Amino acid sequence: MTALHCEGMTAGHGTGSPCVRDLDLSVSEGEIVALMGPNGSGKTTSLTTMAGLLPRKGGSVSVGGHRIRSGNARAAVQAGLVLVPDDRALFRRLTTEQNLRLAAPRRGHRSKELIDNAIDHFPALRSRMKVAAGDLSGGEQQMLAIARALVQTPKVLLLDELSMGLAPIVVESILPVLRSVADAGAAVVIVEQHVHLALSVADRAVVLVHGQIVLEADASSLAADMTPLERAYLGQD
Structure with a gap:
């Protein structure tokens, strides 16, 4: 289809x-x-x-x-339809977790499930959840940008x-x-x-x-x- x-x-x-x-x-x-x-x-x-x-x-x-x-x-x-732009467009002063929560379309248990599923693709981010996006390495920032897109369950x-x-x-x-x-x-x-x-x-x-x-x-x-x-x-x- x-x-x-x-x-x-x-x-x-x-x-x-x-x-x-x-x-x-x-x-x-x-x-x-x-x-x-x-x-x-x-x-x-x-x-x-x-x-x-x-x-x-x-x-x-x-x-x-x-x-x-x-x-x-x-x-x-x-x-x-979700775009990961070339500049990643992260909120640099917010933590990894906060960036993901902002992207989650639902709150509560469903929001946590979506975030967990996205992070499953990038295990390296699990220990960086409380770190500001601006303090992540370039590779971690790209992982976060993609994970944030996945939280939105793109078609x-x-x-x-x-x-x-x-x-x-x-x-x-x-x-x-x-x-x-x-x-x-x-x-x-x-x-x-x-x-x-x-x-x-x-x-x-x-x-x-x-x-x-x-x-x-x-x-x-x-x-x-x-x-x-x-x-x-x-x-x-």
């Missing part, structure tokens, strides 16, 4: 020309899609527009068949620049969590500049160049032969 469907989505900042044009993208439940492309190709703009942080200039975004109102982040979250999880500022060994420890989230039924879209890392966890890769899709392929096929990906990045037919 399709979890996320973008049809003709056009996006950009302000009144200037759009940097994403007529994007058609569908992601199924349980599928991980790597959204790739050169710097400035529209990847982050695509995610922030899907998440309602940026109004669309055209087209539609649907979660589970229900259309999301343009530029309405609350409606996107209520529909089950669609969007991750922008997962590996930014992190050592490869830390990223490799996080990737299996994304697979676990997808296996539980969520759709996952990941923007990641490190091609090999992205392809190692994704089922499918979608390449944007100048705001348009120029290549869609099975991730394992691209990992085995990078030639089509290299040509797409270089703008060659």
